[in-house]
Each structure stands twice: as structure tokens, then as C-alpha cells.
Amino acid sequence: MASANCEPQVHVIAGPEGTGRSTAAGEFARATGAPVVVADRTQCYLDIAVTSARPQGDAVTRYFLAARQVRDGEFPAEVATSALLHQIEVLAGENPLVLVEVSSVSLTRGLAECRASLPFRFTSQVLTIDDPAAHVLHLRARALRMLTAGMLDEFALAWRAIGQRPFVSSISGLDALVRWCEEASVNPEDLASLPRDANLLMDIADWVAQAHLERGIAQEAAFSSLSDEQHAVNHTD
Structure with a gap:
């Protein structure tokens, strides 16, 4: 005590x-x-x-x-x-x-x-x-680790909560996945089932890293x- x-x-x-x-x-x-x-x-x-x-x-x-x-x-x-x-x-x-x-x-x-x-x-x-330049590289590598460790699967499960999709779209990192889907004309429901080749993951990692950078600036x-x-x-x- x-x-x-x-x-x-x-x-x-x-x-x-x-x-x-x-x-x-x-x-x-x-x-x-x-x-x-x-x-x-x-x-x-x-x-x-x-x-x-x-x-x-x-x-x-x-x-x-x-x-x-x-x-x-x-x-x-x-x-x-x-x-x-x-x-x-x-x-x-x-x-x-x-x-x-x-x-x-x-x-x-x-x-x-x-x-x-x-x-x-x-x-x-x-x-x-x-x-800042090194930090962006660090965030990109970190985002790639998240994507390969289960982030896409977490997004798929979260997106199934249809009534909470606005909330899901506001979560740091998941917001980037939603924006990537809009840019790539991919249905968010299909994101987790796409072939997870290196080029795709690196592209998505760039979007996630940018979202994390923006949040970091506000923090x-x-x-x-x-x-x-x-x-x-x-x-x-």
C-alpha cells in the first residue's frame, strides 16, 4: 500500500x-x-x-x-x-x-x-x-508486420458488424484499409480474400503508414x- x-x-x-x-x-x-x-x-x-x-x-x-x-x-x-x-x-x-x-x-x-x-x-x-524520414520508413515496416500478422483478418471480422462500419472506418489503420478499397475499387468485404502478394501488401502498408503518421502528428x-x-x-x- x-x-x-x-x-x-x-x-x-x-x-x-x-x-x-x-x-x-x-x-x-x-x-x-x-x-x-x-x-x-x-x-x-x-x-x-x-x-x-x-x-x-x-x-x-x-x-x-x-x-x-x-x-x-x-x-x-x-x-x-x-x-x-x-x-x-x-x-x-x-x-x-x-x-x-x-x-x-x-x-x-x-x-x-x-x-x-x-x-x-x-x-x-x-x-x-x-x-521524420526514418520514422515514415519505420511506420511502413510496422504496418507490413501488422498486415502479415492478422490485420486484414481483423478488418474482415470487424466489417461484418454492418451497423458499426462508420466506427470501423474511423479506427486508425482500418480507416486506411477502407480508403485503399475505395481507391482500388475493391469491396471491403473482399479485401481479406485477395491474394496476399508482396506488391499488394506493400501498397496497402503505405496507406496504413500514412494514416499512422497523420495520427502521430495529432498525438x-x-x-x-x-x-x-x-x-x-x-x-x-
Whole structure:
């Protein structure tokens, strides 16, 4: 239990898409024994774990904000923010240090707005993009790994939830698949069944990488609101 006379520390680790945020949080957690709260709405969806880059199998105690399926629809930002604050409060009552791995812009804003009223000592570490050209190459390689690891199959299952197609089309990465289908005149229902040759996968990977880059730019702008005690870290993996 955290001491009643010791203000718990909440250390926020944030970073744009593909900058190694989960790796950094995992390394910090293993070094300190602190639990990690994952402030990411998309990673709450168990059926798009590859698409969302949900951390798995690294022996770190992570707490997600919910356990959802795409058919459940969008996880409202205000509900997710409440879940985040509640999870931090519970863990800070049991641990002197809690790590918060932040990737969601909406949750970043919610946490920043509430931070001053919370009885914790906040510190933050923001990962940044050192070399934009190298980062784009990294995102492309990452997208290709996702595509070969099951992203297309996750998309196929998600697209079957007809009533949730607008939501599916808004998910980072899956939005790129929808746009690629429109450009290539391919029915999204048929995407997963196309022959997965190298040229096709590389073409789709370019679209996914661009979507992730656009999200990363929005994330980087939002994360600047976190920094009372900000430590910039350049990282490309």
C-alpha cells in the first residue's frame, strides 16, 4: 500500500504512433515493479489487437480501461476518461508509483484537464520523432508486420458488424484499409480474400503508414499539454 504520508507518483509516458511507447513503459515497469495503465481506447477492443498494437506477452502488469468488441461500438471519450481516472486512483492507493501509457488524444486532454485537482505528483516523459524520414520508413515496416500478422483478418471480422462500419472506418489503420478499397475499387468485404502478394501488401502498408503518421502528428501536438515536468526523448522504435 502507498503510505498515507507519501504523495503517490503518476508517471505518464506518451508518444506519437510508432515511437516505442509500449516498449518504454514496459522497460520502466520491469525496472520499478510499477503497474501500467494503458490510456488507449482502441486497445480496449480485443478483436483488433493486431490493428491497435495492443501490448501482449511482455510480463508487465497492464490495466486496460475496458474489454470490448467492435460490435459494441465506439468507446465514448468521457466514459473512457472516467475509467482512466478511476483506475489511476485505485492503483495509486496501492502503489507508490503508477505508470500511464498514453496514446489517445482524447484521454490526454481529459487527463490534462483533471490533473491539477488530483492528489498525485505527476511527471511525464514524451517520446518524440527524431528523424521524420526514418520514422515514415519505420511506420511502413510496422504496418507490413501488422498486415502479415492478422490485420486484414481483423478488418474482415470487424466489417461484418454492418451497423458499426462508420466506427470501423474511423479506427486508425482500418480507416486506411477502407480508403485503399475505395481507391482500388475493391469491396471491403473482399479485401481479406485477395491474394496476399508482396506488391499488394506493400501498397496497402503505405496507406496504413500514412494514416499512422497523420495520427502521430495529432498525438504529438496534444501531448505537449501534459508537460509540467516533461522529459523529451528522441526515439524511432
